[in-house]
Amino acid sequence: MELKKKVQDLRVIETSRLNKRHFILELEAPEKLPLILPGQFVQALIKDSPSTFLRRPFSVHAVDYRKNSLRLLIQIKGPGTQHLSELKEGDPLNLIYPLGNSFSLPFTKDVLLVGGGCGVAPLLFLAQFLNHNNIYPTILLGFRTREEVSEIDAYAASGKVHVITDDGTEGEKGLVVDHSIFQLERLPFKKIFCCGPDAMMKAVAKIARMHKTDCEVSLENTMACGFGVCLCCITPTDKGNERVCVEGPVFNINRLKWQ
Amino acid sequence: MELKKKVQDLRVIETSRLNKRHFILELEAPEKLPLILPGQFVQALIKDSPSTFLRRPFSVHAVDYRKNSLRLLIQIKGPGTQHLSELKEGDPLNLIYPLGNSFSLPFTKDVLLVGGGCGVAPLLFLAQFLNHNNIYPTILLGFRTREEVSEIDAYAASGKVHVITDDGTEGEKGLVVDHSIFQLERLPFKKIFCCGPDAMMKAVAKIARMHKTDCEVSLENTMACGFGVCLCCITPTDKGNERVCVEGPVFNINRLKWQ
């Protein structure tokens, strides 16, 4: 399979609203998809929007090589995501993809995936990828409220799912780090993959360190290019300032110098 | 009827393509239309287009006070008009209107209307207005080619229509000033109203002067505001630099200092 990055017009083949703030875009490539790894992302061009000059990054939520399609899970935040939410079947969407590194294949079967908000996006793809490698992870998903809990069936097909909501309207109540999984004296996981808001990832990283559990996080960042040339998206690591869009977005927490 | 200018969202109730480059937008006001005179124009806000920052001016092509609707006849030129051509029934369009002065009611029945290209837009409205005042003008319309000849029936209901095309595929062949109407030794008109490209208006004005026939033209101009405050749209007149969007767009050729 090709490993080159592409700039390509894909076509919207399905859009579906998960809830008020989240939706799925399924996009079909005009030719064979390149190899895409879990954790990688795309840079989407928002055409015809006066308030979005730069592309917008989104993690790949799922890939279907037979259909040559990929899915994005998007949370509406500002003008760019609003505009994407209004795309219709058949509309073109120009992507640069696939970008960034990926989650690593763990040397253990005791794997926990933790996601919150739109940070759940890459985890479905990751879970399916782990399944292909005979790993069936535990998956902890945090949502604001019951209304936003979605795609649980899809996750359940790939591992054991736990849900926690801020307001307790579904699953346990609290932030992901409040979940009973983390209250055990010894964490039954040898590897954690985590994706979500900064504060959440930092909190999970703290727990992982405490338990000396290996942990990878997928960082958010403001990006101008997404493919390594502008140096706008750096994060301090043990090797100095590294680019989140090339050396990341996935980093082992041991390498990060989070404040 | 109200005489105030408004900033208002109107709703597209009909769009129709006349040919490849021209289309009609019919817009319905949310409340009673203000009084609009022939020759007046609107300033349309092109939302969601990154390449159009300022509004775009269009003459009123027709008014229906019972339906509270007005029509625009638009030629696709650049990004703004392209965007308008893609509007669908039900879409909102924000207008500032009505703007500018108007053609004057003539003191004669021997009236000639001359229009070329999208300059025909205000003439249908003017012809109907003249009809209300018992004047049935002669109407000379210039088009590039047969394919672009349109709405002849509507004009024919208001006066005697002559057509000329650049390539002779319909009516006479040539520019409007080449039409046989203008070849007569004495022009059978006491008043000419003219609207179209600059070069055409200058050529018609020259003939009018030669025959000492009274003539009003509707000037095009690049406008920033459209309601008289930016002073970007001036034209030199006998009173100094005047604003095309307030003192115009209609000027008697006697007042203009065309180069």
Place this chain on the structure above:
Amino acid sequence: MMKDLSINIAGLHFKNPVTTASGTFGYGDEFLDFIDPGKLGGIFVKAVTGKNREGNAYPRMAETASGMLNSVGLQNKGIDHFCREIYPKIRNFNTNVIVNVSGSTIEEYIEVAEKINDLDDIPAIELNISCPNVKLGGMAFGTVPDMATEVTAEVRKVYKKVLMVKLSPNVTSITDLAKAVVDGGADAITLINTLLGMAIDAEKRRPVLSTITGGLSGPAIKPIALRMVWQVHKAVHIPVIGLGGIMNATDAIEFILAGASAIQVGTANFIDPTVSLKIVDGIDSYMERHKIKLVSDLVGALRTE
């Protein structure tokens, strides 16, 4: 929540920090169909010069990415016409009506300022030493600190009310210019005027503007304007009036946070003639949301620690 949107600039009371920029609001009368100027903090009317000026030839405008160029060139009928014909019509707008004073020579600035000093209902002038669109037209005064001090000081001698000076952004150091007009006796500083730019029609191989270059305004220049307001606010102790690309209340608040005591709405008036009132409302709801009682508490309240 009780909120106070009023602002005091050099002793002059503004009912709110939203005003309109000179050259984009005419003399206010063209806006009467759209808004009541009495609801604004103030209006800055079109530049007035000593004598009648016809301004530059057509074309005077070019659209650019998120902005526009203009080369109007101070077209106006002169100070005497203003006093006789315009002033009576606008003196009773229930707001601060401030006149933008322009000229080519110090004598011209003095002449205009002196005559406006006699108009009871004009509480302030804005000295425009920054118009890029006229030869000998102010910009020289606005780019050389010594000249800026001199023209300000000379006008200060004859003008007894609130003296604002509007600076040009086309300089290496905006703070040098700001300090220069403070030295000349300015009561407040307005910034920014337009940036000198140019547009070309590639197909015709000609400049779009009759004057080749013109003044750039609109959202494109907002980052530059914000930076200058911030720099000047930190450098001088007189109030700053900020503008440049303000399109909505969020933009206005950014300028206030950067240090503007009041803001002006310019090019945005062309796109929505009611926008200035929407900005007043938007500031009100921002204060509500952030529980801020006095708009003056927001001035320069940017957290940079």
Place this chain on the structure above:
Amino acid sequence: MMKDLSINIAGLHFKNPVTTASGTFGYGDEFLDFIDPGKLGGIFVKAVTGKNREGNAYPRMAETASGMLNSVGLQNKGIDHFCREIYPKIRNFNTNVIVNVSGSTIEEYIEVAEKINDLDDIPAIELNISCPNVKLGGMAFGTVPDMATEVTAEVRKVYKKVLMVKLSPNVTSITDLAKAVVDGGADAITLINTLLGMAIDAEKRRPVLSTITGGLSGPAIKPIALRMVWQVHKAVHIPVIGLGGIMNATDAIEFILAGASAIQVGTANFIDPTVSLKIVDGIDSYMERHKIKLVSDLVGALRTE
């Protein structure tokens, strides 16, 4: 029609006038998936300084209307790393590979220039005396004519190949700076670098950038860039390389008509990494359409009479 898109700048041959701007093209290697750099007139690689620099803290980027602010701050691994690790990888791109040389002191500029002088396959350097994003980081050299002359002259002594100097637009008179670097011995002038700007997050009441201010690029600045290219082209007799907001071939042609012998594509690379080749094609079709055989006939061919 036979067309010749090639351009000669101070004896250096460019196969076409399209190049890429420093800091927006990395070292070219990141673009190999998208385009063949060998089809471009040249590439200007990321700034190189004397020692390793980590650059500024995050956040380094803010989106603005039709543009963006950056405050990268010359992050790079220093000249020795460049010579050892980067140069071998890029020396054989089939195009002019030009290095952007930056520094905080004259000594640093000299050190870097001297070492690059020894690299056979680097035919030219671009002296960056205009970076707004580092304290002591060049911009001082780019805003004071005497300092601009001095740094250019000192580098001229040690650098024997084509010496280009990149100017800052944050000045009162761009022509004074251009003349100053001509006096210092520059072979060509690049303009413009970014304009100093600022972005504020009104909700958080904080600057968006860690450095508070940053450099503005993108279509927003095109009118200013075009104006400066036009002014400098008329004021000096050495070639000008123009950039600032070029997004497509029409923009590129506007710069060439204003007087640019070559153009650089900057921020546009982020939005479409293939855009530089599209611009080459677009210039080709423009020449076809306008029956122009030599692209050099378009340089400064603006009709202003």
